[in-house]
Amino acid sequence: xxxxxxRLERRRVAKRTAIRAVAVRLALEHGPDAVxxxxxxxxxxxSPRTFFNYFRAKDDAFSIEPHQWTREEILAELRAxxxxxxxxxxxxxxxxxxxxAADFAHLAAEWELLQELYARHPELxxxxxxxxxxxxxxxxxxxxxxxxxxxxARDLYPGMLVGASFAALQAAENQARHGERxxxxxxxxxxxxxxxxx
Amino acid sequence: xxxxxxRLERRRVAKRTAIRAVAVRLALEHGPDAVxxxxxxxxxxxSPRTFFNYFRAKDDAFSIEPHQWTREEILAELRAxxxxxxxxxxxxxxxxxxxxAADFAHLAAEWELLQELYARHPELxxxxxxxxxxxxxxxxxxxxxxxxxxxxARDLYPGMLVGASFAALQAAENQARHGERxxxxxxxxxxxxxxxxx
DNA sequence: GCAGGACTTGCAGTCTCTGCAAAAACTGCA
DNA sequence: TGCAGTTTTTGCAGAGACTGCAAGTCCTGC
Numbered sequence: 016x017x018x019x020x021x022r023l024e025r026r027r028v029a030k031r032t033a034i035r036a037v038a039v040r041l042a043l044e045h046g047p048d049a050v051x052x053x054x055x056x057x058x059x060x061x062s063p064r065t066f067f068n069y070f071r072a073k074d075d076a077f078s079i080e081p082h083q084w085t086r087e088e089i090l091a092e093l094r095a096x097x098x099x100x101x102x103x104x105x106x107x108x109x110x111x112x113x114x115x116a117a118d119f120a121h122l123a124a125e126w127e128l129l130q131e132l133y134a135r136h137p138e139l140x141x142x143x144x145x146x147x148x149x150x151x152x153x154x155x156x157x158x159x160x161x162x163x164x165x166x167x168a169r170d171l172y173p174g175m176l177v178g179a180s181f182a183a184l185q186a187a188e189n190q191a192r193h194g195e196r197x198x199x200x201x202x203x204x205x206x207x208x209x210x211x212x213x
Numbered sequence: 214x215x216x217x218x219x220r221l222e223r224r225r226v227a228k229r230t231a232i233r234a235v236a237v238r239l240a241l242e243h244g245p246d247a248v249x250x251x252x253x254x255x256x257x258x259x260s261p262r263t264f265f266n267y268f269r270a271k272d273d274a275f276s277i278e279p280h281q282w283t284r285e286e287i288l289a290e291l292r293a294x295x296x297x298x299x300x301x302x303x304x305x306x307x308x309x310x311x312x313x314a315a316d317f318a319h320l321a322a323e324w325e326l327l328q329e330l331y332a333r334h335p336e337l338x339x340x341x342x343x344x345x346x347x348x349x350x351x352x353x354x355x356x357x358x359x360x361x362x363x364x365x366a367r368d369l370y371p372g373m374l375v376g377a378s379f380a381a382l383q384a385a386e387n388q389a390r391h392g393e394r395x396x397x398x399x400x401x402x403x404x405x406x407x408x409x410x411x
Numbered sequence: 412g413c414a415g416g417a418c419t420t421g422c423a424g425t426c427t428c429t430g431c432a433a434a435a436a437c438t439g440c441a
Numbered sequence: 442t443g444c445a446g447t448t449t450t451t452g453c454a455g456a457g458a459c460t461g462c463a464a465g466t467c468c469t470g471c
Contacts, residue, residue: 023448051425051426051427052426052427052428053426061450061451062450062451062452063427063428063451064428064429064450064451064452064453065449065450065451067427067428067429068449068450068451071428072427072428073426073427073428102411103411137347137348140347141347147339149335149338149339150335153335168388168391169388169391171384171385171388171399171402171403171406172406172411174380174383174384174387174388175380175381175384175403175406175407175411176411178377178380178381178383178384179376179377179380179381179407179411181376181380182372182373182376182377182379182380183373183376183377185372185376186369186372186373186376187369189372190366190367190369190372193366193367201369204369205369205373208369208370208373209373209377209407209410209411210410210411211410212407212408212409212410212411213300213301213370213373213374213377213407213408213410221417225418249456249457249458250457250458250459251457259419259420260419260420260421261420261421261458261459262419262420262421262422262459262460263418263419263420265458265459265460266418266419269459270458270459271457271458271459
């Protein structure tokens with residue numbers, strides 16, 4: 016029973032991936048704006064209506080989807096850290112966990128094409144949904160503030176730490192894309208910079 | 214002649230502001246999604262078509278428009294700093310300049326309502342156009358890398374510094390919204406944290 | 412008062428996205 | 442195999458965002 020659910024989920028993800036692959040290919044060919052949902056659906060052998068069962072919006076089909084993790088999951092990760100650990104160290108662990116969860120490996124096949132697409136159409140970055148990231152930052156900041164016993168509306172530290180942690184993740188991801196070092200290594204290095212001071 | 218152009222521009226901005234005021238009021242009343250362009254236009258005494266002469270998209274009428282500065286301007290600000298200044302100090306100055314340029318004073322009348330709107334509908338944050346910010350971060354990072362004589366694709370420091378600087382701006386803005394201290398003070402404090410290490 | 416330009420508008424049309432209910436496909440199980 | 446329950450897919454109808462175009466209106470300087 017549990018296994019069945021899991022299988023369904025896997026199939027769902029696979030189909031999503033397949034649709035995305037088609038969408039990305041078409042976007043590279045014609046430009047993202049010239050691609051309609053209908054074109055994608057036709058090419059992917061589904062009805063347009065079904066497309067929206069898999070993606071909330073057309074742009075989501077071009078999205079990198081860094082959100083493998085839920086806000087709750089990531090918050091739980093932070094809460095699981097000992098309360099007396101230095102907050103920066105807690106965040107290091109949390110970000111490492113996020114990086115693992117967001118593991119791009121399963122996208123390997125598409126990864127190059129996606130990269131190409133974003134290189135050619137940088138405006139797509141701005142269409143990605145970052146809203147949840149903001150809310151996540153706020154939630155994490157609140158948690159850190161609680162641990163410090165300060166008011167998050169007055170204490171600059173929590174927001175600064177969490178914001179910088181996300182910046183670290185992003186910087187590390189950028190390097191990982193180009194470079195040769197692993198994401199984990201890069202995140203560690205980024206946090207070393209943060210902890211030592213920039 | 215030149216003056217006429219200027220006047221036209223001022224009138225245009227004024228109308229834009231007026232429309233936005235109406236839009237924000239309606240959004241507070243009914244929620245942003247329940248407000249249609251037609252409602253806004255009717256309330257603002259213009260045709261729906263004219264609305265789109267002033268705003269590229271419906272959401273833009275709810276937007277905070279933090280982009281008073283151009284990417285070129287902000288990049289120029291960084292380039293104006295002495296090359297041997299510690300990069301973190303350069304970025305501190307740049308961010309301070311951005312804060313001044315983004316000065317919300319001219320929005321004073323609307324500011325409270327906008328604040329209220331974003332407090333009640335945080336999802337609006339995610340709809341704002343941040344694309345240019347990403348590009349700006351990349352450009353600033355490249356400049357910093359150039360000054361350090363490193364390859365931006367291998368050196369984590371520039372991306373980390375610039376990303377963290379933007380995080381500092383955002384954290385400071387959040388505090389400034391709630392709090393009693395000035396944005397300038399808060400930015401300084403945020404950078405002190407960054408420089409000392411978190 | 413008039414010529415030229417800017418602003419506004421209506422219209423027609425494309426496209427995204429949603430709710431709903433019927434049809435189809437798939438599942439475990441007897 | 443065949444049935445019953447559950448998902449998944451789909452068509453349909455419709456709201457609403459947005460655009461290009463061309464005609465209309467207003468405004469300005471002369």
